[in-house]
Amino acid sequence: MTALLEVRGLHKSFAEFTAIDGVDLALPGGGITAVIGPNGAGKTTFINLLTGKLAADAGSIRFGGAEITRLSASARVHAGMARTFQVTNVFPLLPVEQNVAVPVLARTRRSLEPRRRFDSMEDVREEVRGLLATVGLGERAASTAAVLSHGDRRLLEIALALASRPKLLLLDEPTAGMGAGERERMLERIRALAAQVTILLVEHDMEVVFGLASRIVVLHQGKLLADGSPQSIREDARVREIYLGEASVAPAPTTAAGAGAPLLEVEHLDAGYQASHVLHDVSFGVARGGVVALLGRNGVGKTTTLRSLAGLTPPWRGSRIRLQGEDIAGQPPERIAARGVSYVPDDRRIFPDLTAAENLRVPLLALKRGGWTREKIGALFPPLATLWERKGQHLSGGEQKMLAIARALMTAPSLLLLDEPSEGLSPLIVRILVEALAQIRKEGVTVLLADQNLMFARAVADRALVMERGRIVYAAERAQLLGDQSTLQRLLAV
Amino acid sequence: MLFQGLVGLSEAMYLWLVAAGLSLIFGVLRVLNFAHGSLYMLGAYFAWVAFRITGSFWAALLIGPLLVAAVGWGMEYGFLRRVYRVEVAFQLLLTFAFVLIFDDLVKLAFGPVYQSPPTPAALSGAVRIGRSILPTYHLFILAVGAAVGLGLWIFLEKTGFGLIIRATAADREMARALGVRSSRLFTWVFVLGAWLAGLGGALSMPVRAISPGMGEFIIIEAFVVVVLGGLGSLRGAFVGALLIGLLHAYGLVFMPVFELALAYIAMAAVLIVRPWGLFGAREA
Numbered sequence: 153m154t155a156l157l158e159v160r161g162l163h164k165s166f167a168e169f170t171a172i173d174g175v176d177l178a179l180p181g182g183g184i185t186a187v188i189g190p191n192g193a194g195k196t197t198f199i200n201l202l203t204g205k206l207a208a209d210a211g212s213i214r215f216g217g218a219e220i221t222r223l224s225a226s227a228r229v230h231a232g233m234a235r236t237f238q239v240t241n242v243f244p245l246l247p248v249e250q251n252v253a254v255p256v257l258a259r260t261r262r263s264l265e266p267r268r269r270f271d272s273m274e275d276v277r278e279e280v281r282g283l284l285a286t287v288g289l290g291e292r293a294a295s296t297a298a299v300l301s302h303g304d305r306r307l308l309e310i311a312l313a314l315a316s317r318p319k320l321l322l323l324d325e326p327t328a329g330m331g332a333g334e335r336e337r338m339l340e341r342i343r344a345l346a347a348q349v350t351i352l353l354v355e356h357d358m359e360v361v362f363g364l365a366s367r368i369v370v371l372h373q374g375k376l377l378a379d380g381s382p383q384s385i386r387e388d389a390r391v392r393e394i395y396l397g398e399a400s401v402a403p404a405p406t407t408a409a410g411a412g413a414p415l416l417e418v419e420h421l422d423a424g425y426q427a428s429h430v431l432h433d434v435s436f437g438v439a440r441g442g443v444v445a446l447l448g449r450n451g452v453g454k455t456t457t458l459r460s461l462a463g464l465t466p467p468w469r470g471s472r473i474r475l476q477g478e479d480i481a482g483q484p485p486e487r488i489a490a491r492g493v494s495y496v497p498d499d500r501r502i503f504p505d506l507t508a509a510e511n512l513r514v515p516l517l518a519l520k521r522g523g524w525t526r527e528k529i530g531a532l533f534p535p536l537a538t539l540w541e542r543k544g545q546h547l548s549g550g551e552q553k554m555l556a557i558a559r560a561l562m563t564a565p566s567l568l569l570l571d572e573p574s575e576g577l578s579p580l581i582v583r584i585l586v587e588a589l590a591q592i593r594k595e596g597v598t599v600l601l602a603d604q605n606l607m608f609a610r611a612v613a614d615r616a617l618v619m620e621r622g623r624i625v626y627a628a629e630r631a632q633l634l635g636d637q638s639t640l641q642r643l644l645a646v
Numbered sequence: 647m648l649f650q651g652l653v654g655l656s657e658a659m660y661l662w663l664v665a666a667g668l669s670l671i672f673g674v675l676r677v678l679n680f681a682h683g684s685l686y687m688l689g690a691y692f693a694w695v696a697f698r699i700t701g702s703f704w705a706a707l708l709i710g711p712l713l714v715a716a717v718g719w720g721m722e723y724g725f726l727r728r729v730y731r732v733e734v735a736f737q738l739l740l741t742f743a744f745v746l747i748f749d750d751l752v753k754l755a756f757g758p759v760y761q762s763p764p765t766p767a768a769l770s771g772a773v774r775i776g777r778s779i780l781p782t783y784h785l786f787i788l789a790v791g792a793a794v795g796l797g798l799w800i801f802l803e804k805t806g807f808g809l810i811i812r813a814t815a816a817d818r819e820m821a822r823a824l825g826v827r828s829s830r831l832f833t834w835v836f837v838l839g840a841w842l843a844g845l846g847g848a849l850s851m852p853v854r855a856i857s858p859g860m861g862e863f864i865i866i867e868a869f870v871v872v873v874l875g876g877l878g879s880l881r882g883a884f885v886g887a888l889l890i891g892l893l894h895a896y897g898l899v900f901m902p903v904f905e906l907a908l909a910y911i912a913m914a915a916v917l918i919v920r921p922w923g924l925f926g927a928r929e930a
Contacts, residue, residue, distance in 0.1 A: 462823055489825035501820040503813045514813045517806040518825040563825055 154217045156181040156350055157202075157320060162211035164197055169549075171197040173374035174211070181319070184342070184351045186365035188358075190394055190450065190575075190604055193371040195354045199322055202352075203235050204228045216319060234318035236309045236326065244298035248289060248308060251297050252280045255315035279315075287311045287341055302427035303334030307341060314349070321345070323353040327360050328451060329428030339363055356451035357621070362386075370394075395449070395645045396606040415440040415598045416461070416567055419472040421481075423460045430456045431467075432622045438567070438600055443593055445609035445633075446602040447644060448619035454602035455498065457619070458569045461600070462495035463488040475567065490519055494565035498572035498602075500556040504545035508536065508555055511544055515563040523562030532588045533558060535581075550581040554588075561592070568592065570601035574608040586611045606644055610634060618643045649778035650895045656784035658891020659791030660686075660854075663846030664864050665871040665883040666798065667839030673815040673878030674835045677726060677737050681744035683865025685840050689714045689847025690856045691752055694763050697851070703766035706851070711844035718840025722833050730832075745861065752858045765852040783853055790849060794842070795884055802880070811835060815878060870913045876926020885924060 157179040164172040171194045179185060187195050200206040202213065204225035213221045220228055243251050256276050284290045287307040292300065297308060306326060313321055326342060327335045335357075342364055345351065355361050361368065361382075368385040370378040372394045378385055385391055414437040421434040430453050438444050446454045459465035461473060463485035473481040480488050485495075494515075503511050509526070516523055530537035533554040539547065547555060553573070560568055573589075574582050589599060589612045603609055609616055616633045618626040618640070626643060628636060668682045693710025697703060721744060729737050764770075769783045802808035814821040814831055822828050846864075854860070871890055875882020890909050897905035904911075916924060 464819060464823060485819070485822040486825050486827050489823055495823045497820070501817055503816045503820070505816060506809070506813060510809055511813075513806070513809060514821065514826070515824040517810055518821070518827070559824065 155179055155214075156216060157352075158212075158214040159202075160212050160214075162198075162201060162213070163209045164194075164201055164206060165209055170374050172201060172208075175371070175374070175376050177369060177376065177379070179320075179350065179352065181350050182346075183366040184346050184353065184364050185367045185369060186361045187352065187354045187369045187371060188356075188361055189371035189377070194374040195371055196324075197374075198371065199235070199324060199354055203233060203322060229316050229318075232317070232319035233322070234313035234316045234320070235322035236306070236313050236324055242297045242300075242305055242308050242312065244296070246297060247293070248295055248297055248300070249277070249280050249284065249293040251308060252283050252311050252315055253277075255312055256280060256283075259316055283311045283314055286314065286345070288337070301334070302429070303330050303338060305427065306330070306338065310341070310345070314345075318349055321349045321351050323351060323355075325355055325451065326353060327355065327357055329424065329430055331429065335360070356449055358449065392641070392645045395604065396641065413440070413477070414438060415476060416600070417472075417474040418457075418461070419474075421457070421460060421471040421473065422468040423456055423465055423471065424468070425465070430622050431460065434619075434622070434624055436617055436624055436627070438598055439615075440598055441593065441596060442615060443589065443599040443601070443613045445613035445616045446600065446619060447604070447606065447609055447616050447640075448602075449604060449644065452619040453622040454619055455571055456622075458495060458571050458600070458602055461488075461567075462493060462569055464495065486518070489515070489563055492564070492566035493569065494560035494563045494567070495569040496556045496560045496571060496573070498575060500549075500552040502544035502547065502552045502555055502559075505543060507541050507543055508547065509540040511555055511559050512562050515559060519563055521564055523564045524558070529558045529561065532561075532591055533584060535584070550577050553577060553581070554584070557585075557588070561597070565597060568597050568599045570599060572603055573601055574603055574605045582608065604644070606640060616640075649775055649780060650899055651892060652775065652780055652788070653784065654891040654893075654895025655888060656787045656791075656891075657894065658887045659787045660846045660850050661864065661867055661871055661890060662791050662884055662887035663794060663842050663849070664868040665875070665887050666794070666880055667842035668865075668868050669872045669875070669878055669880055669883040670798075670842070671836055671839040672872070673880075674811055675726075675730070675832050676818075677730070677741070678734075679836075679839070680738060680741040680865065681721070681748065681861075682839070682843050682868065683861035683863070684745050684748035685714050685718060685843035685861075686847040686850075686864050687752065687856075687858065687861035688717060688748060689844030690851045690854075690860065691756060691761075691847075692844070693848035693851050694761060694856060697763055703852070707845075707848050710848035710851075711841050714844025714847070715837045715841035718837045718844075719833065721840070722836035726836065727829060727832065745865075749858050749861070756858075758858055761856040763851055763856070769852075781853075787849055790845075794845070798880060807834075867909065870909050873923060874913050874916050876923030878927070879923065879925040882923055882925030 155178040159175060159177040162172050162175045175198065187198065189195050197206065201208050204223060208221060212219060215231055215233060218231065220231060223231065243254065253276055256279050281290065284293055287310050289304060289307055289311065292304060297305065300308060323342070327338050330338060339360065342351065365382060368380065368382055369376065370385060370391050377394065378388050378391050416438040418437070419435045422431055424430040434457060446457060448454050456465055460467045463483055467473065467481045471481050472479060475491055475493060480491060503514070512526065512529070535551060536554050536558060539551060544552065557570065573585060577585065593599060610633055613633065614630045616628045617624050620643060626639060628640065664682060664686050668679060671677060671679050689710050692713040693706040696709040697706035700706065725740060729740055765783055769786050771782045772779045773782055773785060802812060810826055810831065814826055814828060818828060867890060871886035872883055874889065875886030889912065893908045893912055894905060897908045
């Protein structure tokens, strides 16, 4: 029997960045297959290539024996491939049952019958009822989609996807932002669904992955790194290495953090996006002059924590964030920046049309206070010293990363927030970064960084906090960070 | 031929001033200001009143746009800044409400009649170009439009405030995280945009009849220009305005029946080939 889905030599590049670099994958029908990999591994691109949202540069995709590489996204849905999205996508103002009726009508080509009332289409209603029962939303049929809880909305999305009667269902982070109870219910439903449709899912939560999948595919830097049973993936040394980091970074000597009053105190921090509750009661402190690493796999809330501290994602009511004793929770980002907190996002966010020098001038002009000098920045990041007049968009990823950190230093911060500083960097740049962080620290700047890479954290941090599902679950002092293998591996590796 | 081109280009300058303000405001605030044509109209009326009081065209040209800038300040500070976080549809409704309010206020104050004030003596002559005669005022308008273009370019590219505007237009959230006080910046950008529209209106006073409907007429064209050139791109607004001005001028000569449709056909053609406009940023 031919495979349901057969991918051969798939390639996709964006400008000079290769997102998917020759992936082969064959899925026989049935079962649940999970695609995992660290940030930037190419998971989302891979799914988008499968569904036709993106066109492949090279390679072929066969589905149910037919070539679909050049088919449009909607043609692939007709062929029997359906997906849900990372962010919920329902018609908020329609009742739940009418939400599901839309794709049913579309499939049966009856969307354009304005004179026939929905109520009179008994066959459609019958099918809608069946679909809602499948996902466990039978009792919410008459509610407006907007009033559904986050978990119910994700279930509704699955019902929408099922309405096209797919042979293959692609789920993009089905449990993201869910509480424990909601997640359990979602897992049960997905397991039940596997009896009638083949499922391919992308998910960060390892408990979900290992609780569901019969097969796991690991992507890394656009390549298929490993493919096998959950057991074999768990024991794979290469997989462990990409999740924990390269062992080649030599730890820089760090001095103990200065005692005295903490610079930052976070208490009962809760935050999220609309219905999705990401951070749950996060509390921690950062000592003045310290380097603290926030560790955890993707999607555990590291970025949201940093964004909340910077004022970009407003913390929910009741959260307290004190900087040098003063509450800054809920203040606008520009005021928090003026108070000395500077945020470097993981995707760098360099102003593309501004030169490197102009990028550095923005905070100087905005805050009207002296930051670091260009000479000091050049000494910190030697590769930048010859690039001042180059436009941001023409810098490489590593150069942008250094420039983003340099730009943050121009605000003369007392607290530097670094999101995924080591992600996607070459070993050379990582080494520069490790030295730069030691220097930054000598200048009296406190650093809170979020990273997935344990080795990088070991090289720079004197304290680590491990997050899981929006909570801090483990705190390690430097000795434990270097010595405690088993706990950190359990929390960070697959 | 050349004559028609010069007429078209000078007509394009009003459009450029309005479109520049519209595009600048959209680029930084992400608000499409329907009332921008009304600010142009207010510029003409304010300048006319200032002319009646002072008797000086030059004083009117100074005072009119400044009063419009003050109105712009009131619009942004009192109203618009309350709706940045709500849906775009409500922002459009709010600016559309300003269109209706300004129109009615102007009708109340001046009546619905056409007002036509005089051309200043110094600019009322004409220049002979080949076999045609071009009013000096047209050349003056061309010079002012070009000067404003150059001034805006210097302001945005060479000053610190311009740098902050460019950074904020590119990535508002990141700019704020670096300390840019966006609410103050938005107010000043809106004031500048309003001043540009007011200047266009004041300049149009001697050669175009002033009427309460003049704002609606120019805002539609300005939207065409801005979409054609690329939303938020000043260079696009400049080229777009020139293009539309020339199309109108030559359209009147060669196919007068289609003249009004030409601008829209040009816009449609550009959008089919480049949906993000001539100079706009392509959406990822």
